[in-house]
Amino acid sequence: MKAITIKDIAKKCGVGVSTVSRAINNHPDINEETRRMIMEVIKESNFIPNNSARNLKLSDTKTIGVLIKGIDNPFFQNMIKVFEEEIQNRKYTFILHRVDSSQDEVEVALELIKEKRLKGIVFLGGSFSHQEDKLQEIKIPFVLSTIAITDNVDKNLYSSVSVDDVYESKKIVDFLCDNGHKKIAILASYSTDMSISNLRLEGYRKSLRSRNIPINENLIRYTWDSPNSYSMENGYNLTKELINSKEEFTAIYAISDSMAIGACKAILESGKRIPEDYSVVGFDGLDITYYYNPSITTIRQPIEEMAKETTKILFDLINKKSKNQHKIFEGKLLVRQSTSKLDK
Amino acid sequence: MKAITIKDIAKKCGVGVSTVSRAINNHPDINEETRRMIMEVIKESNFIPNNSARNLKLSDTKTIGVLIKGIDNPFFQNMIKVFEEEIQNRKYTFILHRVDSSQDEVEVALELIKEKRLKGIVFLGGSFSHQEDKLQEIKIPFVLSTIAITDNVDKNLYSSVSVDDVYESKKIVDFLCDNGHKKIAILASYSTDMSISNLRLEGYRKSLRSRNIPINENLIRYTWDSPNSYSMENGYNLTKELINSKEEFTAIYAISDSMAIGACKAILESGKRIPEDYSVVGFDGLDITYYYNPSITTIRQPIEEMAKETTKILFDLINKKSKNQHKIFEGKLLVRQSTSKLDK
DNA sequence: TTGTATGCGTTATCAG
DNA sequence: CTGATAACGCATACAA
Numbered sequence: 001m002k003a004i005t006i007k008d009i010a011k012k013c014g015v016g017v018s019t020v021s022r023a024i025n026n027h028p029d030i031n032e033e034t035r036r037m038i039m040e041v042i043k044e045s046n047f048i049p050n051n052s053a054r055n056l057k058l059s060d061t062k063t064i065g066v067l068i069k070g071i072d073n074p075f076f077q078n079m080i081k082v083f084e085e086e087i088q089n090r091k092y093t094f095i096l097h098r099v100d101s102s103q104d105e106v107e108v109a110l111e112l113i114k115e116k117r118l119k120g121i122v123f124l125g126g127s128f129s130h131q132e133d134k135l136q137e138i139k140i141p142f143v144l145s146t147i148a149i150t151d152n153v154d155k156n157l158y159s160s161v162s163v164d165d166v167y168e169s170k171k172i173v174d175f176l177c178d179n180g181h182k183k184i185a186i187l188a189s190y191s192t193d194m195s196i197s198n199l200r201l202e203g204y205r206k207s208l209r210s211r212n213i214p215i216n217e218n219l220i221r222y223t224w225d226s227p228n229s230y231s232m233e234n235g236y237n238l239t240k241e242l243i244n245s246k247e248e249f250t251a252i253y254a255i256s257d258s259m260a261i262g263a264c265k266a267i268l269e270s271g272k273r274i275p276e277d278y279s280v281v282g283f284d285g286l287d288i289t290y291y292y293n294p295s296i297t298t299i300r301q302p303i304e305e306m307a308k309e310t311t312k313i314l315f316d317l318i319n320k321k322s323k324n325q326h327k328i329f330e331g332k333l334l335v336r337q338s339t340s341k342l343d344k
Numbered sequence: 345m346k347a348i349t350i351k352d353i354a355k356k357c358g359v360g361v362s363t364v365s366r367a368i369n370n371h372p373d374i375n376e377e378t379r380r381m382i383m384e385v386i387k388e389s390n391f392i393p394n395n396s397a398r399n400l401k402l403s404d405t406k407t408i409g410v411l412i413k414g415i416d417n418p419f420f421q422n423m424i425k426v427f428e429e430e431i432q433n434r435k436y437t438f439i440l441h442r443v444d445s446s447q448d449e450v451e452v453a454l455e456l457i458k459e460k461r462l463k464g465i466v467f468l469g470g471s472f473s474h475q476e477d478k479l480q481e482i483k484i485p486f487v488l489s490t491i492a493i494t495d496n497v498d499k500n501l502y503s504s505v506s507v508d509d510v511y512e513s514k515k516i517v518d519f520l521c522d523n524g525h526k527k528i529a530i531l532a533s534y535s536t537d538m539s540i541s542n543l544r545l546e547g548y549r550k551s552l553r554s555r556n557i558p559i560n561e562n563l564i565r566y567t568w569d570s571p572n573s574y575s576m577e578n579g580y581n582l583t584k585e586l587i588n589s590k591e592e593f594t595a596i597y598a599i600s601d602s603m604a605i606g607a608c609k610a611i612l613e614s615g616k617r618i619p620e621d622y623s624v625v626g627f628d629g630l631d632i633t634y635y636y637n638p639s640i641t642t643i644r645q646p647i648e649e650m651a652k653e654t655t656k657i658l659f660d661l662i663n664k665k666s667k668n669q670h671k672i673f674e675g676k677l678l679v680r681q682s683t684s685k686l687d688k
Numbered sequence: 689t690t691g692t693a694t695g696c697g698t699t700a701t702c703a704g
Numbered sequence: 705c706t707g708a709t710a711a712c713g714c715a716t717a718c719a720a
Contacts, residue, residue, distance in 0.1 A: 003458065005713055016691035021715055031689060046481050051459035052399040053713035056696050071440075072424065077416040084444070096415075096442050100428070114347065114697095115395035137390050232635050265635045291576050291609045293637045349697055360707035365699055375705060397697035400712045458713095 004047050013041050024049060061117045063093035064314065067105055069126030071098045073230070074258070075284050075303070076124055079145075082307035083122070090315060092119070099126070101227045106134050113140060120314045123147060127195045132157060141317030145310040146301070148195040159317065159324045161310045165196055168299045168331040169203025169255075170210075172281050175297075175333060176251050180342030181279060182213050183249040187238045187259050189229035190222030197229075200255040200283060218247050230255070235262025243270050250278060250342055257282035257289050260296050264338065275340035285334065294337035302329050348391050357385050368393060405461045407437035408658065411449055413470030415442045417574070418602070419628050419647070420468055423489075426651035427466070434659060436463065443470070445571045450478050457484060464658045467491060471539045476501060485661030489654040490645070492539040503661065503668045505654045509540055512643045512675040513547025513599075514554075516625050519641075519677060520595050524686030525623060526557050527593040531582045531603050533573035534566030541573075544599040544627060562591050574599070579606025587614050594622060594686055601626035601633050604640050608682065619684035629678065638681035646673050 006024075010017040015034065022030040023038040041047075055061065064087045068076055080096060087094040095116060099108045105128075109121055121142040128147045135157050143159035176184055186204050189197040201220070208215050221242060223234040235254050242249070243266065252267075254260035260282030267278050274280055274294055282289055285300025309327050316322040350368075354361040359378065366374040367382040385391075399405065408431045412420055424440065431438040439460060443452045449472075453465055465486040472491045479501050487503035520528055530548050533541040545564070552559050565586060567578040579598050586593070587610065596611075598604035604626030611622050618624055618638055626633055629644025653671050660666040 003713090006715095007713080010691095017714080018692080018716070019690060022690090025715080029689065034689085046454075048454050048458055050400070050713050051455060052396045053696090054715080055396040056394070056400055056698090056713080057715050059696090071415075072421040074418065074421075077418075080416065098440050110390075110392050111395060114392055232631060236635070261632070261635050264637065268637050287576060288605070288632065291580070291605050293608065293612050347697095350699095351697080354707095361697090362699080362701095362708080363706060366706085369699080373705060378705085394697050397712085398699075400714090401697080401699045403699095403712085 065095045065118045065121045068124040079307045086311040161327045165199035166203040169200040170207040173207035181251040184251045185219040185249040187254040232258045232262035235259030239263040239266035257284045257286040279339040297336045297339040299331040409439045409462045409465045412468040423651045430655040509543035510547040513544040514551040517551035525595040528595045529563040529593040531598040576602045576606035579603030580610045583607040583610035601628045601630040623683040641680045641683040643675040
């Protein structure tokens with residue numbers, strides 16, 4: 001089977017290849033009539049230009065890549081739409097590219113940039129522990145969205161949009177403490193580079209310390225290091241363990257909403273009530289926390305605004321309107337049914 | 345900024361480009377020492393081969409594309425992993441490509457096939473209403489997974505893996521009826537081509553008819569035609585309407601689990617209980633239905649097996665081991681807390 | 689307005 | 705084992 005090319009079309013139309021090319025790409029300097037004729041033949045022949053050849057030739061394509069690590073994270077689902085919209089509004093092409101948890105996102109990015117001649121790139125998810133020189137390899141504007149930078153890299157080398165995980169985490173633990181809770185368990189994800197988990201854990205510690213509440217290490221539960229450590233299942237298992245242990249606690253803080261849901265299930269299954277017996281809080285602000293029964297108290301990250309700001313920064317960079325920026329959004333504490341004041 | 349190419353590497357190494365190419369692609373006929381030397385220089389130079397050029401040149405790449413329509417559908421999340429695994433196990437490269445709801449998936453497929461020299465392709469999601477001649481344009485093996493074909497296309501032109509939506513739908517409505525429910529509301533997605541919704545609706549009608557239960561059209565609720573018609577929000581709104589209307593009903597059948605969750609929320613919010621006042625059932629078998637409170641009765645589609653079978657069929661096709669196949673999986677009725685027997 | 693020729697970065701063929 | 709060189713399919717400068 002011989003694939004049909006632009007040459008075949010040219011031949012079939014009795015014109016030169018460049019004319020066909022011009023027709024395809026809506027060039028101005030082409031006779032409208034021949035253009036129509038060519039397009040007609042293209043339709044009939046089911047001709048589809050080869051993108052590889054095109055990308056190879058092109059020097060300037062208006063396209064933005066979004067690299068997403070952990071595409072199964074429900075947290076990202078709503079962001080994707082916003083990115084697509086924002087990027088297309090600016091007349092750029094939007095490419096979503098999933099990177100496997102075992103892959104190096106910068107490596108993948110570099111490849112994609114060359115292949116697709118990207119003008120800009122946004123990194124979504126994953127933990128970003130790369131050397132400075134590695135980042136400097138990326139010659140086009142990029143912004144890290146919803147990513148915690150672990151290492152001390154020069155802030156001038158990249159842009160970022162995020163929430164202050166420590167601060168927000170402290171906020172929600174503060175809320176629990178304000179409601180009389182002192183024995184607060186936390187479900188974290190244990191892993192060397194899962195920086196977000198560590199940051200939220202730090203917020204937890206900070207809150208307790210600030211109130212002189214002793215930290216009981218037995219109430220800090222880590223999941224196994226798995227690709228899906230923030231899952232409902234892990235939240236469920238950890239909570240089961242917790243309940244079965246002798247440790248006393250009055251509240252559970254799950255560092256992700258999914259884990260919080262798993263925690264709720266485990267509690268309810270054991271015959272206990274929420275929030276009468278245990279209060280539960282999550283983190284992220286997934287839609288499901290609103291729909292869950294009871295609805296779950298959580299910190300909502302303003303993902304739409306964050307996605308918009310991400311694209312804005314990216315395009316400012318592309319248009320040389322500004323230097324690298326770091327924008328931190330404030331999370332919103334959503335107090336719902338899963339938490340209650342503790343009666344002394 | 346001049347991008348670095350294979351030529352530069354060749355020059356830097358004092359060898360020919362072909363040798364560099366051989367080094368990169370692990371060709372057998374190359375001196376191991378020079379290979380190491382070249383790879384060293386490549387690392388140092390941060391050289392990354394241009395995929396476009398490569399794809400352009402290559403005639404046979406072992407890669408499979410998975411086209412997914414509605415990537416925000418949680419239903420697909422778990423399938424993706426299986427596809428990746430299965431495909432990589434067969435030493436093929438896996439490419440996930442998202443297609444927008446406004447795009448024509450076959451069009452996109454054709455483009456991707458040319459660009460990436462795909463060996464096979466799987467279509468995931470969306471409704472598939474294409475002309476036969478359009479399908480015949482796809483010259484490589486492909487299989488439709490979890491897609492209802494609306495039109496009467498020749499079964500020899502494609503392969504498919506699915507559940508029998510009418511049958512499964514009837515099954516779950518039968519279950520409700522067997523438990524004494526007669527006034528069963530259904531939350532459907534109304535849209536011309538949302539064939540899955542129509543199929544499930546048909547199963548609903550079939551079940552009721554087979555029991556001589558009159559069908560009350562007022563209990564059939566359609567969402568607005570939106571890109572996200574299967575959402576929790578829609579389930580919530582529809583159920584609100586239903587409750588506020590004068591219609592009596594004892595059970596709600598939501599044609600998706602997400603809608604079922606929305607329905608639950610609406611019911612609970614109105615002060616009613618599940619399943620004492622209303623029974624609720626969903627469809628799909630998302631994990632969340634297990635974790636929800638109450639856990640939700642649903643039909644679980646065996647997505648892992650379906651994804652595996654999909655890849656199996658695809659590779660059989662690629663290896664010419666078989667002709668187009670159509671595999672229908674049986675859904676599993678999961679009876680949980682959201683449903684109860686109706687006392688007369 | 690249109691056609692011809694060149695090159696984008698790789699891989700493969702074919703001599704050496 | 706290695707090095708020139710010809711494609712791959714397209715866009716574009718330049719010539720017509």
